[in-house]
Amino acid sequence: MLPKRVFQFFIIYFLFIGGLMIMKYSLHLSDYVIPAPSDMLHTMVAEYRQYSLATINTMTVAIIGQVLSVIMAFVIGIIGRQSTWLGSFIKVAAYNIQAYPIVALAPILFILLGDGFITRLLIAAMICYFPVLLSVLGIMSKPIDDIEHFYRVTGRMRWQLEVKIRTFENLTQLTTVIAGSATLAMAGTIVGEFIAANAGIGYSIRIALYQSDLGKILIALFLIGITIAVYQALLELLGVAIKRTWTGK
Amino acid sequence: MKTKGKRFIQSAFLLLMTTLLVTNSARANDKVSYRLKWLRNVSVVGALYAETNGLFEKAGLDVQVKPGGPERDAIREIELGHADFGTASADQVLRARTKGSPVVVIAQLFQVNPLQWMYRPEDMKIDSLADLNGKTIGVTFGGNDETIMRTLLAEAGFNDRDVKLFSVRYDYTPFYQRQVQLWPVYRNAQGPIITAQLNKEGETTAFFNPADFGVKFVANSVVTHSRILAEKPELVQRFLDALLAGWEQALDSKNEKEVLAILQKYDPDTPTSIQEQQLKITRELIQPNPSIAIGAIDEKSWEQTQQIMYDQKLLPQKIDLKEILK
Incomplete structure (x- = not known):
């Protein structure tokens, strides 16, 4: 799974770079508009260490943010699955919060909480929790009648058991959503860093933009892409491992 | 028959004259686009004045003035053919030239960096x-x-x-x-x-x-493609004359009321009292000394800017400024 993901990323990235090069050489564009491959290689060698550390920094924030958002989505999803007034209120509140664009909220968060770790974490969590929440709400609100009926008629159904049954029956879907939300967590963290943080790859991209250096931005995109590909593959492997443990297969 | 022939000649003459007139007026209004460095505010007031008062039209130009912004790069747009003229900062120009971009500077807007x-x-x-x-x-x-x-x-x-x-x-x-x-x-x-x-x-x-x-780091300048300058020097001159006339008239205190009205139109969120001060300060930055013409290129400051960037390793090598400053 891991080599496949990385290989797929390489195909996408190099197709993109190939497209840029075709454009560069067919339109006779300078290295300022699109850097030459040798320039990119030179930038890669010069910036590799600094940009790798910045990407790891961003990824760390994104992973913690994603874990938080998954917990948050499960808590809200489990409470919101009920067709009670509280359940409906939580759903509406969750949808409303998501309606505010993060680019508008981020500067306020940075003013209130400063430009450190907590703000980046909060932005990452806010961006990636909603798709997870939607899936959790959908999964948790849909009864698995074949199994649940037995526990209901025998009076042994508890909410913990209900959640467990529905999670187990939809594990593949949940794993896919959680792996997908990793991309959003990373994107959210980068947006936050780009707007106001002092660290991370988003901050490095902002500096590169000030310096009109597309080569640095392309290297940053490479590192972001490969890191996400590896992380997503690991999440999928984790999902498979959990399923194996639960089913014993 | 004679009358018919005469009518035919008259009609043909009329058609020819009309065609010539239409062709001539189309040629007179050469279409060009100008990418600003920033949004429409006091820092680009000369272009706004020229646009509002038809100075470009008088020079036989149909200029599309496009607002800039942090994500806009006039040099890239010029090279890609999306713009004919633009405003760029000196550091952008120097970085672009060291990477082979064919951009040239035709006027320096700010004599003092804001x-x-x-x-x-x-x-x-x-x-x-x-x-x-x-x-x-x-x-x-x-x-x-x-x-x-x-x-x-x-x-x-x-x-x-x-x-x-x-x-x-x-x-x-x-x-x-x-x-x-x-x-x-x-x-x-x-x-x-x-x-x-x-x-x-x-x-x-x-x-x-x-x-x-003692640190004179050059700010915004008007730039174009070296090919446009070489192939259409007359068009570049017409554009530059109209633009600089716009700046001259916009900064003339006699036109202050009109200029403030233009600024209010494009930047209504800033109170007029503030725009009045902005305009006063802009005058001092664009033309700090009446003996210096608006748009004059301060070569010494360009040399210093290049030296600063080279010393800080922001430029891989120095370039001949004569190739850039036109």
Whole structure:
């Protein structure tokens, strides 16, 4: 799974770079508009260490943010699955919060909480929790009648058991959503860093933009892409491992 | 038959004249586009004046003036053919040329760089660069202000332990809360707005201008493609004449009322009283000395800008400025 993901990323990235090069050489564009491959290689060698550390920094924030958002989505999803007034209120509140664009909220968060770790974490969590929440709400609100009926008629159904049954029956879907939300967590963290943080790859991209250096931005995109590909593959492997443990297969 | 022939000749003549007129008027209005460096505000008032008062049309040009912004790069647009003219900062031009971009400078808009540092005179006095010692100074890491400030600090013989560089954001809260003592602003655009806000709180402001301490880092210039300049020098001249006439008339105090009305149209969120001050400061930055023509290229300042960027390893090599400055 891991080599496949990385290989797929390489195909996408190099197709993109190939497209840029075709454009560069067919339109006779300078290295300022699109850097030459040798320039990119030179930038890669010069910036590799600094940009790798910045990407790891961003990824760390994104992973913690994603874990938080998954917990948050499960808590809200489990409470919101009920067709009670509280359940409906939580759903509406969750949808409303998501309606505010993060680019508008981020500067306020940075003013209130400063430009450190907590703000980046909060932005990452806010961006990636909603798709997870939607899936959790959908999964948790849909009864698995074949199994649940037995526990209901025998009076042994508890909410913990209900959640467990529905999670187990939809594990593949949940794993896919959680792996997908990793991309959003990373994107959210980068947006936050780009707007106001002092660290991370988003901050490095902002500096590169000030310096009109597309080569640095392309290297940053490479590192972001490969890191996400590896992380997503690991999440999928984790999902498979959990399923194996639960089913014993 | 004779009458028919005469009518035919008359009709043909009329058709020819009409065609010639239409062709001529189409040729007279050459279509070009001009990408500004920033949004439509006081920093681009000359272009706004030329556009509003039909100065481009009078020069036989149909100019599409496009607002700029942080994500816009006039040089890239010129090279890609999306714009014919643009405004770019000197550091952009130098970076682009070292990477082979065929951009050339045809006029320098700001003779004094508007990028300056705001401070509270009741808290400090800056008579020499030594007065910066121990201060917390705001800079945009990766931006021009960082380059300029690092040059000033090197001139003063300071290192990173002597001053604290603070990463600047969109909001001014750290300056308002006195966490940062010197904050970078565009003297003509943001300067009057923040001064007014601080004045409301009973505070005064002053500006630290690097040029007063010998650092003349060139700001915005008008640029075009070297091919356009070589192939259509007459068109470039017409555009430049109209644009600079726009600047000249916009900065003429006789036209102030009209200019303020134009600024209000494009920038209604800024009160007229502030725009009045912005305009006054812009005049001093564009033409600090009446003997210097608007748009004149200050070659010495370009040389210094290039040297600063080279010293800070922002340029891999130096280039012959004669190839850029036209």
